[in-house]
Amino acid sequence: MLYLAFIYSITTLALLLAISQAKYCTSQGPGVCQLNFQGSPLYTDGNYKYSIIWEFAYIFDNSCKQLGYVTYPLQGLAIDSQLPFTVDITWMSTDTEYFEFCYSATCHQGGFWCQLQDVNSTSIIECLHGFDCANMERMVSPKE
Numbered sequence: 001m002l003y004l005a006f007i008y009s010i011t012t013l014a015l016l017l018a019i020s021q022a023k024y025c026t027s028q029g030p031g032v033c034q035l036n037f038q039g040s041p042l043y044t045d046g047n048y049k050y051s052i053i054w055e056f057a058y059i060f061d062n063s064c065k066q067l068g069y070v071t072y073p074l075q076g077l078a079i080d081s082q083l084p085f086t087v088d089i090t091w092m093s094t095d096t097e098y099f100e101f102c103y104s105a106t107c108h109q110g111g112f113w114c115q116l117q118d119v120n121s122t123s124i125i126e127c128l129h130g131f132d133c134a135n136m137e138r139m140v141s142p143k144e
Helices: 002-019
Strands: 032-044 049-060 066-071 087-091 100-103 106-109 113-119 122-132
Touching (some): 100 122
Antiparallel strands (some): 032 049, 032 122, 049 066, 100 106, 113 122
């Protein structure tokens, strides 16, 4: 009985750790990777206006496997990953959910899907954008 309680405790702890930090990804099909920005809103003016502290930027493949990440992303930063090229953040701000980035020879302006989530009683804003990595996926996916 003590063994089962121990296993239950370990499993519960692992699940809590897994959801303590949202890393939202939605598969967009073969050949499409995803850039995910995650931040915390900082409310001012009586909760009517906020700034966003962008804390993470993640890169996922089409099966939502994390390929790379960086903490506290900034405009002008190149994010390394398992892909052969960096993802370059060309525009971001703390007062908007609008981003611009480039991967290889293709740049993306806006078009992020953003949502506000409540994770363990903490508000988190996540913004997602797919980008073509079809030619590069073969370099990071295991051969079958």
